[in-house]
Amino acid sequence: QVQLVESGGGLVQAGDSLRLSCADSGRTSSSYTLGWFRQVPGKEREFVAAISWRGGNTNYADSVNGRFTIVRDNAKSTVYLQMNSLKPEDTAVYYCAVDSRRRISISISSSNYDYWGQGTQVTVSS
Numbered sequence: 001q002v003q004l005v006e007s008g009g010g011l012v013q014a015g016d017s018l019r020l021s022c023a024d025s026g027r028t029s030s031s032y033t034l035g036w037f038r039q040v041p042g043k044e045r046e047f048v049a050a051i052s053w054r055g056g057n058t059n060y061a062d063s064v065n066g067r068f069t070i071v072r073d074n075a076k077s078t079v080y081l082q083m084n085s086l087k088p089e090d091t092a093v094y095y096c097a098v099d100s101r102r103r104i105s106i107s108i109s110s111s112n113y114d115y116w117g118q119g120t121q122v123t124v125s126s
Contacts, residue, residue: 001026002024002026002028002029002098002100002115003024003025003026004022004024004096004097004115004116004117004118005023005025005117005118006020006021006022006094006096006118006119006120007020007021007022007023007120008020008120009094009120009121009122010121010122010123011123011125012086012122012123012124012125013124013125013126014086014087014088014124014125014126015085015086016124017082017083017084017085017086018083018086018122019080019081019082019083020036020080020081020083020096020120021078021079021080022034022036022079022080022081022096022117023076023077023078024078024098025077026077027077029077029098029100029115030053030074030077031053032053032100032102032103033050033051033052033053033098033102033103033105033106033107034050034053034070034072034079034096034097034098034099035047035048035049035050035051035096035098035099035106035107035108035113036048036049036050036070036079036081036094036095036096037094037095037096037097037113038090038092038093038094038095038122039092039093039095039119040091044110045095045110046061046092047108047109047110048060048061048064048068048081049061049064049068049069049070049081050070050099050106050107050108051070051071051079051106052102052103052104052105052106053074053103053104054074055071055072056104057105057106058106059106061108063089064083064090067083067084067085067086068081068082068083068084069081069082069084070082079096081094081096083122086124087124088124088125088126089124090122090124091122091123091124092121092122093119093121093122094119094120094121094122095116095117095118095119096116096117097110097114097115097116097117098113098114098115098116099112099113099114100114101114
């Protein structure tokens with residue numbers, strides 16, 4: 001059973017970096033596409049980045065491309081989101097998710113992800 005736990009969020013200043021982690025304690029997500037999404041109050045959950053099961057395929061939202069990097073360590077059943085040059089508009093709750101129907105391809109639609117973590121807050125001050 002997939003059990004996702006995010007960590008690494010916090011309060012930082014614009015221009016700083018953070019690394020989010022998402023560990024699957026059930027150790028069953030290593031064979032599937034993993035994604036990061038974010039959400040602010042009153043808005044829909046937004047795609048941030050995703051990675052295929054072996055890490056050979058990645059996709060990023062235009063708003064984070066070049067600043068964020070998604071990597072995974074299947075031996076640790078963990079996916080990371082390295083966030084550099086953070087901006088106030090990156091402030092959100094960040095969620096990791098598993099798309100158990102995909103291994104190589106990537107979907108940017110949250111409706112295609114069927115397991116979710118509880119989220120971790122990232123706040124970027126100006």
